[in-house]
Amino acid sequence: MTTIVEADQHISVLWGDFKNRDSEAFRLMRYVMRVDYEKVVLLHNAVTGHLIVLDDAEAEMLETFPKPYSPEMEELVRDRFLVPEGFDEHRQVANMRKILWKLEDAQRESGIVRYTILPTTGCNARCYYCFEQGVKRVTMTEQTARDVIEFIAAHHNGKPIIISWFGGEPTTATKRIDQICEGLREKGIDYRSEMTTNGYLFDEAMVEKAEMLWNLKSLMICIDGVESNYNRIKSYIYTDVSPYQRVMRNIELLTSRGIQVDLRMNFDLNNHKDFPELLKDVERRFKGNANLRFRTHPVNGEYADESGCVVHGDSDWFSAKVYEFNSAIRKAGLLRKSRKLLILKYGGCEASNDAAVVITAEGMLVRCPEQFGDDQITGNVRDGITNPQQVLSWKEFIEYSKCVNCVLYPRCNRIKNCSVKDLCNYFLELKKVAEDSITQHYKEWSISARG
Ligand code: SF4
Numbered sequence: 001m002t003t004i005v006e007a008d009q010h011i012s013v014l015w016g017d018f019k020n021r022d023s024e025a026f027r028l029m030r031y032v033m034r035v036d037y038e039k040v041v042l043l044h045n046a047v048t049g050h051l052i053v054l055d056d057a058e059a060e061m062l063e064t065f066p067k068p069y070s071p072e073m074e075e076l077v078r079d080r081f082l083v084p085e086g087f088d089e090h091r092q093v094a095n096m097r098k099i100l101w102k103l104e105d106a107q108r109e110s111g112i113v114r115y116t117i118l119p120t121t122g123c124n125a126r127c128y129y130c131f132e133q134g135v136k137r138v139t140m141t142e143q144t145a146r147d148v149i150e151f152i153a154a155h156h157n158g159k160p161i162i163i164s165w166f167g168g169e170p171t172t173a174t175k176r177i178d179q180i181c182e183g184l185r186e187k188g189i190d191y192r193s194e195m196t197t198n199g200y201l202f203d204e205a206m207v208e209k210a211e212m213l214w215n216l217k218s219l220m221i222c223i224d225g226v227e228s229n230y231n232r233i234k235s236y237i238y239t240d241v242s243p244y245q246r247v248m249r250n251i252e253l254l255t256s257r258g259i260q261v262d263l264r265m266n267f268d269l270n271n272h273k274d275f276p277e278l279l280k281d282v283e284r285r286f287k288g289n290a291n292l293r294f295r296t297h298p299v300n301g302e303y304a305d306e307s308g309c310v311v312h313g314d315s316d317w318f319s320a321k322v323y324e325f326n327s328a329i330r331k332a333g334l335l336r337k338s339r340k341l342l343i344l345k346y347g348g349c350e351a352s353n354d355a356a357v358v359i360t361a362e363g364m365l366v367r368c369p370e371q372f373g374d375d376q377i378t379g380n381v382r383d384g385i386t387n388p389q390q391v392l393s394w395k396e397f398i399e400y401s402k403c404v405n406c407v408l409y410p411r412c413n414r415i416k417n418c419s420v421k422d423l424c425n426y427f428l429e430l431k432k433v434a435e436d437s438i439t440q441h442y443k444e445w446s447i448s449a450r451g
């Protein structure tokens with residue numbers, strides 16, 4: 001075998017070696033991905049990240065597993081592509097994950113550097129699937145914004161920070177965004193920001209302010225259908241112009257100023273048929289625009305549509321559709337290829353990370369921007385963390401019996417409290433992206449090996 005990408009040393013050392021080679025038959029490890037490309041066989045260990053190309057004899061050997069140990073298998077056994085037949089790699093990975101996560105959590109440098117801030121929970125749209133249905137509409141007061149600035153100044157530990165503006169619709173509360181940015185500037189705190197927005201309220205002046213004052217580098221905008229459906233689903237409070245046309249114009253404005261826009265179509269059984277036409281329109285407007293990326297995403301949650309039906313679709317359906325849609329977007333050149341190979345993931349999202357915090361419109365601290373009810377409060381911007389137990393509850397992970405044999409298991413690490421559907425909805429897409437990265441690495445390696 002020849003190595004194309006080395007294994008991660010920490011993970012390999014932690015895994016250790018198989019002591020007894022003679023007493024058991026060996027088989028392929030469950031979390032190894034095989035890609036047959038042109039005339040070669042590529043194996044990728046999704047735990048250690050190791051990528052190899054097999055020689056002919058090894059490739060032939062693969063067809064007849066399980067088989068007793070022989071010296072020709074040594075390298076594949078040593079690098080955990082092959083494991084004893086009775087070996088429990090699921091338990092091994094679960095244990096390593098716990099150890100590595102505890103180590104990383106303990107070694108994390110102090111200081112909060114990522115702030116998700118909700119300047120308001122109010123919104124100018126009324127999407128039927130919004131997770132904020134029934135949430136009290138609150139806009140941050142001037143005093144709370146002052147407290148937010150002081151909280152950041154006291155906790156960033158001299159480091160640059162990233163702010164994610166979230167809501168509600170953050171652009172309906174730009175006064176508070178301006179105030180917080182001006183306050184950080186006065187204090188000499190280095191910040192940049194990103195935003196989740198429906199994009200409706202942007203115009204030339206707001207785009208300029210976003211660039212100059214908010215230091216806005218990227219934003220995520222959802223377009224959930226073709227013009228007529230988008231306007232119906234969003235159900236904006238304005239009626240003077242077509243919101244679809246206005247948001248598309250704003251995306252042009254934003255990207256022309258170098259701000260990255262991640263355009264997302266949330267879909268379910270209600271609106272999936274809109275995808276081909278929407279893609280055509282996005283392609284017509286933005287093909288070749290380096291600041292725009294388009295992707296699709298299953299609607300999360302179990303919300304009823306306008307007629308009261310819960311019609312979202314199951315995991316297999318979503319997985320097939322995400323793959324189909326994103327393949328079409330890739331073909332249109334609107335989704336950048338990833339070179340990332342699979343490797344053991346042991347941390348969670350920012351909700352489990354002490355260097356990140358979410359600040360609500362009322363100045364409360366919570367862990368996840370999608371769950372900010374009273375039962376989720378961990379503290380506030382005046383007193384800091386007051387409920388450390390609540391913080392700890394976001395460091396617990398969960399898995400299901402179906403994960404044991406899934407090749408994505410090393411990559412899939414889900415926080416117990418997370419309300420978003422698991423990665424099964426993206427299974428085919430993630431597998432395809434991983435396979436493409438494997439062949440991409442191989443192609444680059446073979447070009448450089450030829451010299
Ligand atoms: S949650 Fe789904 S994709 Fe993730 S490991 Fe389990 S079965 Fe696989």
Ligand code: SF4
Pocket residue numbers: 349350351368369370415417418419420
């Ligand atoms: S919804 Fe889930 S993945 Fe997203 S921030 Fe919350 S806990 Fe993390």
